[in-house]
Amino acid sequence: MQIPFFSPxxxxxxxxxxxxxxxxxDGFPIALGYIPVSFAFGLLAVKGGLPAWVATLISLTNLTxxxxxxxxxxxxxxxxxxxxxxxxxxxNLRYLLMSLSLAQKLAPGLTFRExxxxxxxxxxETFAVASVARAEISFPYMLGLITGPYLGWGTGTLLGGLVCxxxxxxxxxxxxxxxxxxxxxxxxxxxxxSRAISLIIAVAVGISSALAxxxxxxxxSEGWRITIATIVACLFGAAFFPRKEVxx
Amino acid sequence: MAKxxxxxxxxxxVSYLPRVLPVVxxxxxIKSPFFQSFLYYVPYAVLGAMTFPAILYATGDTASALVGxxxxxxxxxxxxxxxxxxxxxxxxxxxxxxxxx
Numbered sequence: 001m002q003i004p005f006f007s008p009x010x011x012x013x014x015x016x017x018x019x020x021x022x023x024x025x026d027g028f029p030i031a032l033g034y035i036p037v038s039f040a041f042g043l044l045a046v047k048g049g050l051p052a053w054v055a056t057l058i059s060l061t062n063l064t065x066x067x068x069x070x071x072x073x074x075x076x077x078x079x080x081x082x083x084x085x086x087x088x089x090x091x092n093l094r095y096l097l098m099s100l101s102l103a104q105k106l107a108p109g110l111t112f113r114e115x116x117x118x119x120x121x122x123x124x125e126t127f128a129v130a131s132v133a134r135a136e137i138s139f140p141y142m143l144g145l146i147t148g149p150y151l152g153w154g155t156g157t158l159l160g161g162l163v164c165x166x167x168x169x170x171x172x173x174x175x176x177x178x179x180x181x182x183x184x185x186x187x188x189x190x191x192x193x194s195r196a197i198s199l200i201i202a203v204a205v206g207i208s209s210a211l212a213x214x215x216x217x218x219x220x221s222e223g224w225r226i227t228i229a230t231i232v233a234c235l236f237g238a239a240f241f242p243r244k245e246v247x248x
Numbered sequence: 249m250a251k252x253x254x255x256x257x258x259x260x261x262v263s264y265l266p267r268v269l270p271v272v273x274x275x276x277x278i279k280s281p282f283f284q285s286f287l288y289y290v291p292y293a294v295l296g297a298m299t300f301p302a303i304l305y306a307t308g309d310t311a312s313a314l315v316g317x318x319x320x321x322x323x324x325x326x327x328x329x330x331x332x333x334x335x336x337x338x339x340x341x342x343x344x345x346x347x348x349x
Contacts, residue, residue, distance in 0.1 A: 033330040036338065054252060061260035066298060071259040075252055084255045089262035094294050099270040101287035104277055112272060119268035124298070128291045173308040174316075174342035180303035181320035181337035187295045188324035200289050204296035212301050229297035230290060237289040238282045 016140045023144025026133055030125045030145075031152030033182050038153045040175040041069060042160025043167065048076035052161030059157035063123060063150065065179055066226070067091040093227050097234075098127040105131065107138045114139040121146025128186055196241035204233035307341050311348075316341040 013021070038059055045055035050072070062068040071088040099122055106115075118139060126145050130137050191198040207229040211217045220228075278284055307313045316337040323333045 029330055033334060036334055050252070054256070057253075058256050058259070061256060062263045064263050067263055068259060071255070075255050081251070081255055081258060085258040085262055088259045089266075092263050092266050094290075095263075095266040096270060097287065097290045098294070099267050100274060100278075101290050103271045103274050104284070104287065106271070115271045116268055119271040120264060122267045122271075124291070124294060128295070131291060170345045171342060173312075174338045174345065176306040176308070177303065177313065177316040177320070177337050177341050178334040180299050180306055181316060181324075181334040182330045183295045183299045184303075184317075184320040185324040185328065185330045185333035187292055187299075188321065189327050190292065192325065192327075197289070197292050201292050201296035204293040205300045208297040209301050226294065226297045230293040233293035233296070234286045234289045237293070238285040241285070241289075242281055243285040243288055 019138050019140035020144035023141040024147055025144075026129050027126065027145040027148040030129060031148035033125070034149050034152040035156035035159075036175055036178040037065060037182065038156030039160035040172070040178060041065075041072075042157040042162075043164045043172050043175070044069075045072050045076075045157075046161040046164040047172070048072070050076070050161075052158060052164075055161045056154055056158045060150075060154045062088075063120065063153060064092060064095075065124070070221075087221060090221060090224055090227065094230060095122060097230065098122055098124070101131065102127055102137065105134065105137045107136050110139055118142040118146070121150060123149065124183075125149065125186065132190070196237060200233045200237040200241070203236050204229045207232050307345070309345070312341045312344045315344045 041059065042052065042055045045058070046052055055072075058068050058072060062071070067088045070091055071084050074084045074087060099119060102122060110118075121142065123146075126142075126149060130142060130145055134141065187197075187201055191201055208225050211220055211225040211228060278287070303317050304310050304313045307316060319340040320333050320337040323336055328336075
């Protein structure tokens with residue numbers, strides 16, 4: 001038997017640990033990116049009148065950006081439970097598409113429990129990174145990928161809630177742009193490399209702007225706008241730019 | 249407070265269901281190239297639709313939001329990291345509001 005302290009070399013990491021570590025490494029930038037965004041969420045929620053622990057609870061149980069921002073705004077506005085639930089559901093419907101897309105790349109043999117657990121960690125960013133970085137997604141990779149962002153999302157919210165009163169208003173407003181800036185940083189590099197992707201983004205942006213600004217259509221909520229724009233843009237993409245290599 | 253906690257629980261439920269249902273119940277791979285292509289383009293379309301025009305209303309006034317938007321586009325075009333892009337966009341908004349707002 002070896003005494004761990006004096007063993008001549010570290011025992012080799014198991015494949016499970018290696019996959020977890022790879023995922024954790026890929027998730028680390030997402031975690032850092034989440035801190036200012038969730039910080040802004042904590043600020044806004046506490047500024048609106050929620051206790052910091054409730055804001056943190058929302059982040060740890062919802063783990064979404066747009067959905068929980070909208071839901072929290074409605075809570076603060078005193079909306080009905082039905083309205084809060086329905087609006088959040090509509091905004092989160094896009095996860096159906098992401099989850100469906102991710103399900104195509106899962107390694108074979110994942111159990112029900114593994115699938116249920118990793119599904120909780122699907123966000124726009126973890127989805128985008130996992131789909132772009134991996135040909136086949138294993139459970140430990142996904143677990144590693146979502147650990148950092150989950151902790152970052154919760155910690156940022158708590159910190160934002162706690163320091164809410166300390167930050168000047170204009171700094172709070174400036175932080176409002178971080179989420180969108182991060183989205184831009186995610187889409188621009190692949191758009192530069194692919195004409196199809198840039199055209200699809202253009203269609204999505206065009207439709208979401210039209211739905212936001214044209215008279216009559218403005219009645220749609222933001223969640224509907226995003227869902228409609230996504231579906232139309234992806235139909236356009238699938239029709240005019242079908243992918244040649246069929247993923248395995 | 250009870251109503252707020254109930255609202256949080258309902259929000260959590262409707263955030264989880266759309267994520268878990270396809271992963272758990274749709275185990276067969278999709279064969280159709282059309283639908284495969286559709287799903288492949290989803291992340292890009294979602295990000296585009298979520299960003300614009302919402303970004304214009306993210307900071308309280310459109311002028312400073314445009315400044316942040318421009319900075320983010322430029323830095324993203326130079327392929328800077330997520331955090332760099334996010335923080336410089338926020339810094340740009342802050343400075344613009346501080347000096348010109």
